[in-house]
Amino acid sequence: MNDRVRFVEHKGVRVLLLDASNCAPEVTVEVMKASRELARTQPLNSLRTVVDVTNSHFNDASSHEIKISAEANKPYARALAVVGVRGLKKIVLNVVIRASGREIPIFETREEAMDWLATR
Helix, strand or coil: CCCCEEEEEECCEEEEEEECCCCCHHHHHHHHHHHHHHHCCCCCCCEEEEEECCCCCCCHHHHHHHHHHHHHHHHHEEEEEEECCCCCHHHHHHHHHHHHCCCCCEECCHHHHHHHHHCC
8 A cells, every 4th residue: 555555745745645546446445444554653633635536436335434534534634635526526525524524625636735735
């Protein structure tokens, strides 16, 4: 999962990239599980995270894992942005937002999302 769950530097700020782009639901599940493992090793209120779901596919299991990760990672989160949310994915994201009580802005590109995160 190192290639899909990793820290990247953007404008001098460390951003956690959860790259679930172009994934089958099973891979998205693994990305979300790995995100929880990594988040627990970080200081509270420290993570700036971008989740890229561009061209990925969801099912009940992957949607459930996304919800669990949003809730579990909340204490470690400073800011969260999402890329690639279109169509039915917006329904999943709305469920996650309601369940987690988090502000989760949607961006068209990773660059836009990381620019926003760099200011948080």
